[in-house]
Amino acid sequence: MRALPALSFLTQLAAAAPAPAASALVQDPLGSPMWQFHRRRLFGEAPVVFDGGVKVRFPMIAEDQHVFPVEVDARALAGVTRMIVLADLDPIPYPLDYRPLHAEPFVATRIKLDQRTPVRGAALAADGTWHLSGGWVDAAGGGCSAPPASRVKGDWAQHLGEMRGIRRPAGAGATRLRIAIRHPMDTGLVDGIPAYNLETLTVTDTKGVSLADLGIAGSVSEDPAFTLIVGAPASEALTVTARDSNGLVFRGTLAADPGATGGGQGS
Amino acid sequence: MKFARRSVLSAALAVPLAARAEQFGGTYAPRPRQIADGVWVVRGADEAIAPGNGGAIANSTIIATDAGTVLVDPGPSLDYAKTLAAAALSATGKPVTRVYVTHLHPDHALGLGAFDPAIAFALPGTIEGLKQDGDGYADAMYRILAGWMLGTQVVVPQGRVTPGPVEYGGRRLTAWAMAGHSRADLVLRDEPTGTLITGDLVFHDRAPATPDADLAQWRAALDALAVLPHRLLVPGHGPVEGSEAAIAQTRDWLEWLGSALRTSVGAGLDMAEAGEQAIPGRFAAVKLARYELQRSVSHFYPRLEAEMLPRIDAGSEAPRPKV
Numbered sequence: 001m002r003a004l005p006a007l008s009f010l011t012q013l014a015a016a017a018p019a020p021a022a023s024a025l026v027q028d029p030l031g032s033p034m035w036q037f038h039r040r041r042l043f044g045e046a047p048v049v050f051d052g053g054v055k056v057r058f059p060m061i062a063e064d065q066h067v068f069p070v071e072v073d074a075r076a077l078a079g080v081t082r083m084i085v086l087a088d089l090d091p092i093p094y095p096l097d098y099r100p101l102h103a104e105p106f107v108a109t110r111i112k113l114d115q116r117t118p119v120r121g122a123a124l125a126a127d128g129t130w131h132l133s134g135g136w137v138d139a140a141g142g143g144c145s146a147p148p149a150s151r152v153k154g155d156w157a158q159h160l161g162e163m164r165g166i167r168r169p170a171g172a173g174a175t176r177l178r179i180a181i182r183h184p185m186d187t188g189l190v191d192g193i194p195a196y197n198l199e200t201l202t203v204t205d206t207k208g209v210s211l212a213d214l215g216i217a218g219s220v221s222e223d224p225a226f227t228l229i230v231g232a233p234a235s236e237a238l239t240v241t242a243r244d245s246n247g248l249v250f251r252g253t254l255a256a257d258p259g260a261t262g263g264g265q266g267s
Numbered sequence: 268m269k270f271a272r273r274s275v276l277s278a279a280l281a282v283p284l285a286a287r288a289e290q291f292g293g294t295y296a297p298r299p300r301q302i303a304d305g306v307w308v309v310r311g312a313d314e315a316i317a318p319g320n321g322g323a324i325a326n327s328t329i330i331a332t333d334a335g336t337v338l339v340d341p342g343p344s345l346d347y348a349k350t351l352a353a354a355a356l357s358a359t360g361k362p363v364t365r366v367y368v369t370h371l372h373p374d375h376a377l378g379l380g381a382f383d384p385a386i387a388f389a390l391p392g393t394i395e396g397l398k399q400d401g402d403g404y405a406d407a408m409y410r411i412l413a414g415w416m417l418g419t420q421v422v423v424p425q426g427r428v429t430p431g432p433v434e435y436g437g438r439r440l441t442a443w444a445m446a447g448h449s450r451a452d453l454v455l456r457d458e459p460t461g462t463l464i465t466g467d468l469v470f471h472d473r474a475p476a477t478p479d480a481d482l483a484q485w486r487a488a489l490d491a492l493a494v495l496p497h498r499l500l501v502p503g504h505g506p507v508e509g510s511e512a513a514i515a516q517t518r519d520w521l522e523w524l525g526s527a528l529r530t531s532v533g534a535g536l537d538m539a540e541a542g543e544q545a546i547p548g549r550f551a552a553v554k555l556a557r558y559e560l561q562r563s564v565s566h567f568y569p570r571l572e573a574e575m576l577p578r579i580d581a582g583s584e585a586p587r588p589k590v
Contacts (some may be wrong), residue, residue: 057539060558061315063478063565069538108537110569140410163580164572168535178535179579180572225572227537240579252579 026050030118030136034088042084042094042122043130053077053131056121062113065143067221071108072121079126080105086134089117090219091144091189097215100228103203104174108227112143112187112219145189148222156184163240163252170229175257177203179240180225181250187218201242203230211238290318292414295350297323297342299358303460303499305331305438307358308507309351313473313554316343316374321415322408323347325374328464328501329355330457332436335364339455339464340503341378343408345419348378365435368424369466369503370449371396372478373404379422388426390444392451397423428453445492447485448475448503454492461498468492471505471513472552474559475520477566482525489518505554516553523547524563531564532571538564 028035029050039048057071074080083105085096095111105123113119120134150156159182170176181198188195197218203211211230232238234257242250299307307329312320322343330337336359341348352363368376368389376397379387389397401421409416433440439458446452448467455464467476468488493514500510502517531541542561550556 057543059539059542059561059565061562063562067538067565067569069542069564071537071539108539110538140407161580162578164576165579166533166535166576176535178537178572178576180576223569223573225537225569227535227540250580253581254579 030088030120030134032088032118034093038086038088038093042086046124047129048132049129050132052133053125054083054121054123054133056119056134058119058135058137062137062139065113065139065141066146066148067110068113068119068137068139068143069108069110070119070121071227072106072123074105074121074123074125074131077105077123077125077131080123081126082124083107084122085109085111086120086122087111087113087117087219088120090114092187092217092219095217095219097217099213099215101210101213102231103212104170104229104231106227106229107214110221110225112185112221113137113139114144114189115139115141144187144219147190147193148184148186150182150184150222151186151190151193156182160184161242161244161248161250163242163250165240165252165254167234167238167254167257169234169257173231173233175230175232175234175236175238177228177230177238177240177254178225179228179252180223181242181252182223183244185218185220185222185224196245198224198242198244201226201240203228204239204241205232205236292417293318293321295321295323295347297327297347297351297354299329299354301358302501302507303457303462305359306457306460306462306499307355308501309354310506311342311374311504313505315555315558316408316411318412318415321347322374322412325372325467325503326501326505326507327351328462329358330438330440331359331361332438334436335361337365337367337435337438337440338363339367340369340375340466341366341381343374343377343419344412344416345378345380346415346417348381351378352381366424367428367453367455368393369453369455369464370451371400371404372449372467372476373408375466375503376401377405377408377416377419377421379424380418380420382422384422384425386426387422387424388428389424390428390451390453392444392446393449393453394423394427396450397421443491443495445488447481447483447488448477449479452488454495456495456497461496462501463492463495463497463499464501465492465503465514467503469500469502469510469513469517470520471502471507471510471516473502473505473554474550474556475517475524476559477524477563480566482521485521486518489514489521520550520553523550524560527560528564528567528571529575532568532575538568541568 054074083098162182165179168176186196198216201214238254240252297309309327311324328339366387430444441456443454542564
């Protein structure tokens with residue numbers, strides 16, 4: 001019923017100034033109070049659509065507000081160059097900023113939630129349009145403002161940067177990686193504990209080509225874990241390099257998969 | 268009257284889901300059902316803790332004795348426990364004079380405040396657990412249940428259960444100290460009727476919850492329960508009818524869960540994927556299966572990954588900070 005006046009308004013706008021401000025008019029299906037703020041910061045004047053192009057998967061309950069799994073899958077879109085995980089009402093609202101350079105547009109990790117908030121995935125497609133989807137998550141407070149377990153236990157420094165991982169074949173010329181790194185991921189929101197977190201993680205092949213480039217913020221869970229699907233065959237050894245906000249560099253190597261020539265190892 | 272209520276209900280259904288979920292309180296109506304001579308069960312809703320059920324999701328058991336009524340598991344809140352005590356009084360004709368708490372979880376234990384702690388009994392591990400985690404549980408319950416929880420406080424039982432025979436008001440009970448669902452799980456058997464009260468070691472047609480579970484201990488406890496003679500079984504959650512199969516069903520779920528989680532970690536699945544995996548058809552009648560699988564993924568996955576994924580680093584380039 002209200003579509004008509006809105007439409008005519010759009011037409012007038014389009015006549016006056018064709019490209020800009022189109023995304024400003026997109027209604028947020030989640031009704032988030034922070035939507036316009038985040039839209040301006042993240043997407044500027046780029047077109048934004050809420051559609052099935054990007055799929056966001058998370059459990060029906062935030063069982064632990066310190067460890068909330070989120071998976072963003074934009075493989076339905078062509079030419080995705082950037083993906084962002086967004087938790088509108090979190091004090092550190094963008095846990096992940098992913099550039100799948102030679103990788104499938106798919107990323108999964110665990111994040112902290114500081115309160116009930118929309119959790120979304122955004123993917124920038126080749127045509128310059130951002131595709132978004134997500135949902136509200138009801139979470140108890142304190143995901144970002146309570147100290148991590150390793151601070152309470154006091155053993156974080158003994159295990160800092162320990163890296164674990166596995167690789168599995170994921171179709172022709174693609175490899176699924178699951179990587180976990182010990183890190184306190186201090187948010188800076190806990191009294192007496194300054195911010196200290198992983199900031200980047202890259203996956204490179206033997207020629208030194210970056211396949212995947214992850215920007216990481218303090219709202220990724222303690223001892224971060226990531227799933228990526230990189231464009232490398234099983235015969236290629238892969239290097240994982242992570243850097244934290246104190247400049248420490250952590251490196252891990254996933255050797256070429258020996259059983260891979262026969263079509264991949266079972267799991 | 269009936270007609271009016273129905274129209275109110277359908278009006279409520281027309282309200283969007285988010286708005287409908289905002290139910291800040293309500294009235295409990297526990298209904299004891301006699302299952303054996305002198306034994307009644309009050310069934311909890313086979314649902315997750317939610318504003319629609321006031322947290323009344325666990326089963327409670329009422330046993331009549333000459334000295335007064337024994338109540339096993341007073342439920343989630345002060346108000347619930349009060350209505351439960353009134354229902355027990357009208358069922359047995361005697362007030363509640365002894366309360367057992369099977370384990371520390373809030374859907375079973377937070378109703379203790381309706382009773383004198385001197386008449387409340389639990390295993391020592393449950394008492395320690397309530398002292399340590401009770402306030403956290405209460406916070407979480409208040410957050411979800413708001414007005415239903417009004418006046419509810421953490422009360423710690425003063426009586427420590429020693430395993431073995433108990434005689435109270437001329438009624439013989441036997442107590443066992445087990446573990447696995449939580450760090451201390453009390454099992455009681457009412458000897459005159461052979462009714463085995465298992466607490467949350469046994470779930471029936473309702474998926475087991477694992478926030479404090481040790482799966483190996485739990486399986487061992489189920490093996491021990493399977494050989495305890497009994498005529499009736501009251502599970503912590505789910506119906507009493509047909510519960511002779513519940514021990515095996517709970518064990519089957521835990522076996523499947525443990526191996527499904529390990530397989531998922533081994534395949535490099537992330538937690539969201541692991542929580543979406545197919546649940547075997549034999550669990551089709553098990554309520555809340557998907558919900559509890561996703562909770563269990565949260566409980567176990569990070570630990571399993573730390574245990575199962577191989578190290579791939581050769582140490583960091585920079586020296587480790589000293590603390």
